[in-house]
Structures are given as C-alpha cells and as structure tokens.
Amino acid sequence: MKNRTLALIYKGLIAIVTVASCGLAAAQMTPVGSWYSIDDKTGEIKSLVVITEKDGVLTGRIDKLLRKNADQNAICKECTDDRKDQRTLGMEIIRGVKKAEGKDVWEDGKILDPENGKSYTLRLTPIEDGKKLEVRGSVLFISRTQTWLRVQ
Structure with missing residues (x-):
C-alpha cells in the first residue's frame, strides 16, 4: 500500500x-520579457529593452544602454512627441502593441528609434521557441527588421 x-x-x-x-x-512565445536589441548594421548589442503587458497592450522601455562608449545620459533631441529632450535610458520606445487574432504576432503599435527620433509601425514576432524576436518597423512601404535576443 x-x-x-x-x-x-x-x-x-x-x-x-x-x-x-x-x-x-x-x-x-510572447514578446513580454527582457531583450537585447541588436544593431542590424554592426551586429553589436545596443541595449536591454524590457517589454511588459498591461490589459493586453505591450510597451517597452530601454533598461540599459550596452553599446560600447554609449552615453548613459543621452537625450532624444530628434524626438517630436512627449519624448523630446527626454533621457534615452528609461525611455518608452514601444507603445500600443496588441496580439493579432489567432497568431503569435503582435502589431498595430509603434516603435521609436531614439537615435533619429522617428516612429515606425511595429510588428513583433517571437521565433525559435521565443528565444528571438523579429522586430519589424515600417513607414509606408519601407520596412526594416531586426532580430533581438531574449535575455536568459
């Protein structure tokens, strides 16, 4: 027994x-978590971005600047919205992203490139069992995709 x-x-x-x-x-298989953003030109880790979810909407902030010789006190001089002249460190760069119906894709939000102050329509797609994140920013018919790495 x-x-x-x-x-x-x-x-x-x-x-x-x-x-x-x-x-x-x-x-x-969600974008929620901590990610290393990768410079698509140099392959260098740029920053640590933390993506959070509240009421089904994702936002993301720059938690650390990791590029060599990064100015930890850099401000977004080129920004044109409420982030103008705000510190890049701690800045919310991802706003308003929602999960697409029936897919492992999050879209309809915006991502800001604090280096040039431009905002792009955003699509986030977890790949490789969520170890990587395809970050696709678009303006009109022009788009650019970066692959970020999940922080383990």
Whole structure:
C-alpha cells in the first residue's frame, strides 16, 4: 500500500512538472520579457529593452544602454512627441502593441528609434521557441527588421 501511494505521488509530481514545463515553453512565445536589441548594421548589442503587458497592450522601455562608449545620459533631441529632450535610458520606445487574432504576432503599435527620433509601425514576432524576436518597423512601404535576443 505504501509503495503504491508513493508511486501515485511520484506520477502526480511528474505530471505537474510536465504541465509546468509546457506552460513555460508556451509562455516564451510572447514578446513580454527582457531583450537585447541588436544593431542590424554592426551586429553589436545596443541595449536591454524590457517589454511588459498591461490589459493586453505591450510597451517597452530601454533598461540599459550596452553599446560600447554609449552615453548613459543621452537625450532624444530628434524626438517630436512627449519624448523630446527626454533621457534615452528609461525611455518608452514601444507603445500600443496588441496580439493579432489567432497568431503569435503582435502589431498595430509603434516603435521609436531614439537615435533619429522617428516612429515606425511595429510588428513583433517571437521565433525559435521565443528565444528571438523579429522586430519589424515600417513607414509606408519601407520596412526594416531586426532580430533581438531574449535575455536568459
């Protein structure tokens, strides 16, 4: 009886761990989390961006500037909205992104490039089991895609 009880407990624990592992894997197929932004020209890590969700809407802030010789006190002189003359560090660069119906794609928001002050229509797509994030910014018919790396 005792061995049977232990076997049932053991099987139950295995089931819980399995379900939890599946849940963690599925949870990674979201842009929510911490990401290294990568310069698409140099391949260098530029910054650490933290993407959060509130009421189904994603926002993202620059948490750290990681590029060599980055000016930690840089301000967005080129910005034209409420971020004008604000510090880049801590700046909200992703706004208003929502999950597309029935897809692992988040869109309809904007991303700001604080280096030039321009905002782009944004599409976020987790790839490679959520280890990477395709960040696609578009203006009219011109678009550019960067691949960010999830911070482990």
